[in-house]
Amino acid sequence: MRPVPASRVLLLACLTAGLAWCGLFPGGLRAAPRLPQPRNFTRSAHLMGSHFTFTAVSADDSLAWRAIRAGIREAQRIDRLCSYWDSTSQITQVNRAAGIRPVVVDQEVFDLIRRTLKLSELSGGAFDITFAGGEKIYTFDRQEHAALPAPEVVKASVARINYQKVLLDPATHSVMLQDKGMRINLAGILQGYGVRRAQALMKQMGIQGGLINGSGDVSCWGKQADGSLWRIAIGDPAFPQSVSSWLTVTDVAVVTAGNYEQYFTVKGQYYGHIIDPHTGYPATGLRSVTIICPDVELADGLDEVVFVKGPEQGLAFINGLKGVDCTLITNDGRTLASKGMQLNYYHSMGAPASQTPTTP
Structure with a gap:
């Protein structure tokens, strides 16, 4: 076999390169196909008695919707397993x-x-899942009431609340409530747990950016489709449907709880629906609590702790925790923040435009 002259090798290489480039431009040289660009895909669902929103960032719409559906199913599974209201749940048993x-x-x-x-x-008992054993002696109807219940009635209402009487056996993973009439309800932490599990599943499926909002329990990761971080708004209790401040974050949970939708007043004093499990009286002093930390489940429980402890003790409690921050809005309209908290405050009632996610 005769060797190919070097001049012919060079000519063949040029011809081959020319044929390759011909497919890249118009008129014989075609442009390379554009890769799909990531988008925000969002779907809402009614879960755990609340409004949830799932957002997935992906260039693959099929993957995004599969992941969102998987996240919804995971929250539904947890609700069936742990619901206080489901007669077949393990909590009911x-x-x-x-x-x-x-x-x-x-x-x-x-x-x-x-x-x-x-x-x-x-928290020294400020958070207590046995609150469900308390007697319901208040009506949070947003109306003026003549007086609070009698002190002996209030004291009796919390007689069955005591987290120390929840007995766990690690060997058999069994749970027992020590006294008859006791009940547990995981409502104070269950939405956060549902959000955390759904997020883990969506990330496992390959969703590298997303946000889940379980009625104020928000957890986000990665970035939005345009490359920006997530903007989380904090509502203003004094002006419904308005925003007092916002955060720009990623890979973190932001959980906001309000004590201003279910309440009553006595002689002008405001009483919200969160009950102090020690005293039986509604927690006072705060209208809104926002917790920021890496774990949405923990944040979901901490907001109730702060409500029960009140503005000063609640803020001191959060300042003593590593990796946790908070902002509080008091009954008299003051905004307090933990030592590591950084907020962006609105100077007007209008909110900035936000990116509109894609919906099915």
Whole structure:
């Protein structure tokens, strides 16, 4: 076989390169196809008795919708497992057996209850899932009431509230409520847990940026489709449907709880629906609490702790925690913030334009 002259090798290489480039431009030289660009895909759902919004950032619309549907199903699964209102849930089974026998629950449920008890201990009982055993002696109807219930009635209403009487057996992962009439309700932390689990599932499926909002329990990761971080607004209790401040964040949870939609007044004094489990009286002093930390489940529980402790003690409690910040709005309209908190405040009632996500 004769060797090919170097001049012919060079000519063949040029011809081959020419043929390759011909497909890249118009009129014989075609442009390279554009890669799909990421977009924000959003869907809403009614879950755990609240309004949820799921946003996935992806260049693959099929993947985005699959991940969102998976996140919704995960929240639904957790609700069926842990709902206080579902007659078949494991929490209902524990409550039915109060004072009688322990109930074996899934490891997942056992671990969740154990974490709530650790938060109860950390907060000195300000957070307590046995609040469900308290008597309902208030009507939060936004009306003026003549007086608070009698002190003996208030005291009796919290007689069955005591997180220390939730007995856990790690060997059998069983739960028992020590006294008859006790009940547990995970409502103070369940939405945050649902958001956390749904987010983990969506990330596992390949969604590198997204945001889940479970009725004020927000957790975000990655970036928006345009490359920007997530802007989380904090409402103004004095002006419904308005915004007092905002944060620009990623890979963090921002959980806001308000005490101004369910309330009553006595002689002009405002009483919100969050009850101090120690005293039986509504927690006073705060209208809104926003917690910022990496774990949305923890943030969901901490907002209630701060409400119960009140402005000064609540702020001091958060300042003593590592990696957690908060901002508070008091009954008299003051905004307080923890030592590491950085907020952007609105100087007018108008909110800046935000990116509109794609919806199905």
